[in-house]
Amino acid sequence: MERATTTAKALRAQITATELQLQNLKAQLATLESQEPPLQNESEKIPTKWPLTPDEYKRYGRQMIVPNIGIQGQLNLKNSKVLIIGAGGLGCPSSVYLAGAGIGTLGLVDGDIVELSNLHRQILHSTSSVGMKKVDSVISYLKKLNPNVRYVAHPHHLTPQNAAEIVSGYDIVLDCTDHPTSRYLISDTCVLLSKPLVSASALRTDGQLIVLNSPPLPQGNPEGGPCYRCIFPKPPPVDSVVSCGDGGILGPVVGVMGVLQALETVKYIVAGGNSGEGNSMLLFSAKGTTGFRSLKMRKRNAKCVACSSASELTLEGLKEMDYSLFCGVSAPVSVLRPEERVEAREYERVKGKEHLLVDVREKIQFDICSLEGSINVPFSTFEGSGLEQPAWLDQKLPADAPIYVVCRLGNDSQIVARKLKELGLDQNGTREIKDIKGGLKAWRDQVDSSWPEY
Amino acid sequence: MTTKPSTSDGSFTILYFASASSYTSKDAEVLAAPLPVAKLFDLLEEKYTGIKSKVLESCLLTVNLEYVDVPSDASSTGLVIKAGDEVAIIPPVSSG
Numbered sequence: 001m002e003r004a005t006t007t008a009k010a011l012r013a014q015i016t017a018t019e020l021q022l023q024n025l026k027a028q029l030a031t032l033e034s035q036e037p038p039l040q041n042e043s044e045k046i047p048t049k050w051p052l053t054p055d056e057y058k059r060y061g062r063q064m065i066v067p068n069i070g071i072q073g074q075l076n077l078k079n080s081k082v083l084i085i086g087a088g089g090l091g092c093p094s095s096v097y098l099a100g101a102g103i104g105t106l107g108l109v110d111g112d113i114v115e116l117s118n119l120h121r122q123i124l125h126s127t128s129s130v131g132m133k134k135v136d137s138v139i140s141y142l143k144k145l146n147p148n149v150r151y152v153a154h155p156h157h158l159t160p161q162n163a164a165e166i167v168s169g170y171d172i173v174l175d176c177t178d179h180p181t182s183r184y185l186i187s188d189t190c191v192l193l194s195k196p197l198v199s200a201s202a203l204r205t206d207g208q209l210i211v212l213n214s215p216p217l218p219q220g221n222p223e224g225g226p227c228y229r230c231i232f233p234k235p236p237p238v239d240s241v242v243s244c245g246d247g248g249i250l251g252p253v254v255g256v257m258g259v260l261q262a263l264e265t266v267k268y269i270v271a272g273g274n275s276g277e278g279n280s281m282l283l284f285s286a287k288g289t290t291g292f293r294s295l296k297m298r299k300r301n302a303k304c305v306a307c308s309s310a311s312e313l314t315l316e317g318l319k320e321m322d323y324s325l326f327c328g329v330s331a332p333v334s335v336l337r338p339e340e341r342v343e344a345r346e347y348e349r350v351k352g353k354e355h356l357l358v359d360v361r362e363k364i365q366f367d368i369c370s371l372e373g374s375i376n377v378p379f380s381t382f383e384g385s386g387l388e389q390p391a392w393l394d395q396k397l398p399a400d401a402p403i404y405v406v407c408r409l410g411n412d413s414q415i416v417a418r419k420l421k422e423l424g425l426d427q428n429g430t431r432e433i434k435d436i437k438g439g440l441k442a443w444r445d446q447v448d449s450s451w452p453e454y
Numbered sequence: 455m456t457t458k459p460s461t462s463d464g465s466f467t468i469l470y471f472a473s474a475s476s477y478t479s480k481d482a483e484v485l486a487a488p489l490p491v492a493k494l495f496d497l498l499e500e501k502y503t504g505i506k507s508k509v510l511e512s513c514l515l516t517v518n519l520e521y522v523d524v525p526s527d528a529s530s531t532g533l534v535i536k537a538g539d540e541v542a543i544i545p546p547v548s549s550g
Contacts, residue, residue, distance in 0.1 A: 043504040090550040155540070178549045206472055207546050232546040236512040240473050243550045254550060281514075283471065285542065288481070297522040392534075 006309045010218040010369050016315045017168060017193045024185040056148065060102050067446070073270035074102065079258070081105040083167060085158055085186055086444045088112070088136040090200050091248065092124040093258030094174055094265070099142040101266055105150045106142070107170055110134045111157035121251035123179060124212065158182060160321045163189040164312030172268060174261050175353060177197040180235045181323040187212060187228030191307045194218055194316050196274070198264045200257040203247050205286040207257035211264050213307070215274040220309035222300055223277050230301040240327030257307075260284075333411040335418050342434050344442040347404060354401045356394070360416045361407050369452045371443070379412040382419055389423065402432035410439035460535055464541040474543040477509050487537040491517070492525040496497065509545055516542045 020035035052060070052074065064074045082103050084091050099106055112134050114125045122134075129137040135153040144150060154166055158177075167189045175186045175197060182198070190197040196214040201207065210231065244254075260282065276399030278341060279297040306313050344351075351357075351424070357374040359366055366376040377392050403420060407413040413435035419428070426433045436442065444451035465485065466487045470478050478501075494515075499506040515522050517539055525532040533539055 086550065088550065150476050176550055179547045180546065203472065203547050203549045203550045206547065208544075231514055232512060234512045236473070236546055236548070239510055240508055240545075241548060242473070247549070249549070257550070282542075294519065295543075295544070296520040298523070391464050415528075427490075 001431040002384060010220050013192060013314060014194070014218055015441035017164075019195075020164055020168040020315070024165065028169065048100050052078070056102065059146070059148075063101060067271055071219055072433035076269050076272055077266070078104050080416065081107070082172050082174065082265060082269075083107040083109065083170035084140065084174045084176055085109045085182070086136045087122075087124075088118065088176065088178065088180065089121040089202065089244070089251075090176035090258040090261060091134075091174070092138065092420050093255045094176060094200075094262040095138055095142060095193070096124060096145065096297070097259060098265060099146045099149050099151075101262075102210065103149055104270075105152060105170070107152040107154060107166070108135045108138055109154040109156070109158050109166060111155060111382055115244070121249060121254050123255065128408070129153045153172060156449075160185060160319050160323065164193060164315050164318060165349065167195060168193055170195065172265060173197045174262070174265060176258065180327045183228055184235065185321070185323050188306050188313060188318060188321070190216070191219055192313065192318060196268060197228075198268070200261045202254035203242060203244065205250055205253055207253055207284040208283040209257055209260050209264070211268070211279065214268070214279065214402050219307055219311055219313070224300055224307060224310075225274065226298055226300050227304065227307045228308045230298060231281070233301070234347050235327040235352045238330050239332070241327075250286060253284070256284060289291045292446050306403060336414045336435060340417065340434055341437040342404065343437055343446065345446040347436050347443075348447045350402075354398060356397055356401065356403045357393075358405045358416070359407070360402060360405060360412050365408065365454075368454055369440075371440075374406070377416075379407065379416065382416055390425075393425065400426045400430055400436065404434055404436060406436040406443075407439045410435065413439060443452075464537050466535050466537060466541060469542040471542065471544045472547050473545045474505075474509050474513065477505050487535055487539065489535045491515070491522060491533045493537060494541070495524065510543065513543050513545045516544065519527065 051071070053106050060074050063069055064071060080103055081103070082098055083105065084095050084098070087095070087108050091108065091110070094107065095106060098188040108392065110133075114122070114129045114132050114134055114137050116130055119125055119127065124141040125134065125137045135155045139151045139153055142149065143439050152437045156162070158166065163185055169255060173186065173190055173195050177183060177186065196216045197212040199212055212225060213225070213227050214225040280295055281295045283293045283295065285291065301308050302308055303310055303331045305311055357371060357377050359370055359374045360382070361376070361377045362380065363376055370376065371402060375392060378391070403425065405413040405417045405420070415437040417433050420433050425431065438445070444453060462469065464487055465484045466489070467482055468485055470480055471480045475481055480532065485497070495506050495510050516550055517535060519540070520531055
C-alpha cells in the first residue's frame with residue numbers, strides 16, 4: 001500500500017513536470033512561429049540524404065572522428081537542450097565549449113551585470129561589456145563563435161517561483177552559481193523535474209565537480225543518482241560562506257572547473273545518458289602536487305528530504321520554499337554603539353594627534369595598500385585567542401591615546417574593537433577605542449578618492 | 455598537499471580541504487589509529503574548539519577516497535578508521 005502511494009506520488013510529480021514541459025514547448029513554438037521569416041533557410045529547403053549540413057560536417061569533424069562520439073554523438077548534441085545557470089567564472093568557459101561542440105539549444109540564466117572585477121576570470125566578457133547584462137555579453141560572444149546554436153537568454157536570477165518553468169525546457173542543467181541558496185534550489189528543481197545536474201564550484205585555489213541526479217530517476221527511486229542534499233544535507237554556517245569577492249579566486253582554477261563541466265555534459269549527452277560508471281566527486285587543488293583527486297560518492301540517501309521516498313518536496317511546494325531561511329542570512333555586523341564608531345572623515349581630522357590605528361585585514365590585503373602609520377594585526381589572529389595582553393601593543397603608547405580599528409568594510413573592525421575593550425585596553429574608559437565606520441571603503445568615499453579599490 | 459605526513463604504524467592521515475584547512479591552519483596531519491568514525495568529530499573538536507559546528511557538521515567525509523556516513527551519535531557502532539587509512543574532510547564550496 002505504502003509502495004503504491006509512493007509510486008502514485010512519483011507519477012503525479014512526473015505528470016506535473018511533463019505538463020510544464022509541454023507548456024514550455026508550446027510557448028517556444030509560438031515564439032518561433034511569430035518570428036520565423038517566410039523563407040526557410042538553405043539546409044531545410046533542400047532535403048538531402050545527410051543528417052548534418054555541409055558546414056556542420058566541417059565544423060564538428062575533428063570531434064566526430066573521436067572514438068565514441070561519431071555521427072550519433074554529434075546528432076545527440078544537436079538535439080540536446082542545455083541550461084547554464086550563472087554566466088560568470090564557471091558559466092563562461094563551460095558555455096564556450098558547449099557552443100563550440102554544437103549543442104542544439106543553449107539557455108543562460110543570470111541577472112547580474114558585468115563588472116570590472118569579473119574580467120580576470122569570466123573570459124567571455126570584455127572591457128567594453130562592463131555594465132552590460134552578463135547573459136547578453138555571453139550570448140553576443142557565442143553567436144560569433146557558433147551561429148548554428150539556438151541561444152536563449154534568461155536575464156534574471158533563478159528563484160523558487162521561476163525555477164521549474166525555466167528548467168523544464170531543457171534536458172540537462174549546469175550549476176555555475178556562487179551561493180548555497182542557489183545550489184539547493186537548483187538541485188531540488190532538477191530532482192523534481194528529473195534532470196541531470198552538472199555542478200561545479202571554485203574558491204581561491206580549489207575546485208569541486210560532481211554530476212548529480214544521474215541517472216535522473218524519479219523522486220523515491222533508490223537507483224537514481226544522489227542529489228546535492230544527499231551529499232551535503234546541512235548547509236554551511238552562514239558566517240563561514242566565503243564569496244570570491246571576499247576570499248579571492250584564481251582565474252585558471254575556476255576556468256578548469258568550468259571546462260570540466262562542459263566535458264561531463266558532452267560525455268553525458270553523447271552517451272545518451274548516464275554511462276553507469278557510478279558517481280564520483282572530483283576535487284581539484286592548485287596547491288601542492290596532488291592536483292586531482294576522485295572520490296567515490298554515496299547512492300541516494302534513503303532519508304534525503306529531496307530525492308528519497310520519504311521526501312515531501314513537490315513542484316507546488318518548491319514555490320513556497322525559503323532557501324534564505326534554510327541557508328541563513330548574513331546580517332550586517334552591529335556590535336558597537338554609534339558613539340563607539342567614527343566616520344572616516346572624522347578620523348581624518350583626529351589623525352594628527354597621538355593614537356594607534358590597527359588595520360585588521362589579512363596581511364595579503366594590507367600589503368596591497370595601507371594607511372600611513374597603521375599597524376597590521378589580521379582578524380584571524382583574534383579568533384580563538386584568549387585574554388592575554390596582545391604582543392603588538394606598544395607599551396609606550398600613552399594610556400589616554402585612542403586606538404582606532406579599521407578593516408575593508410567595517411564588520412571585522414567592530415568585532416575587534418569590542419574584543420580590545422574586553423581585554424581592558426580601554427584603561428577603564430580613559431582610552432577611547434573606536435572603529436572606522438564603513439572601513440577603508442568609506443575612507444575612499446569620504447577622504448581619499450585615489451585609495452585603491454580592489 | 456605537498457607536506458603530506460607519512461603514516462607509520464598505528465596512525466592514519468587526515469586531509470583538510472577548503473574551510474577545514476583554514477580552520478585548522480593545516481592541509482593534513484597524522485592521528486592515532488584505530489579510531490571509530492563516530493568518535494572522529496569529537497576528537498577534532500577537542501583539538502580545534504568550535505570546529506564541529508562551524509565546519510564539520512556540513513562537511514562530507516571520505517575514508518580511502520570513498521564517501522562514508524558519519525553516525526549521529528558517538529556510541530553507535532560504525533566504520534573504524536584503521537592504521538594507514540586516508541581520511542578527508544570536505545566542506546561544501548559554493549562559490550564560482
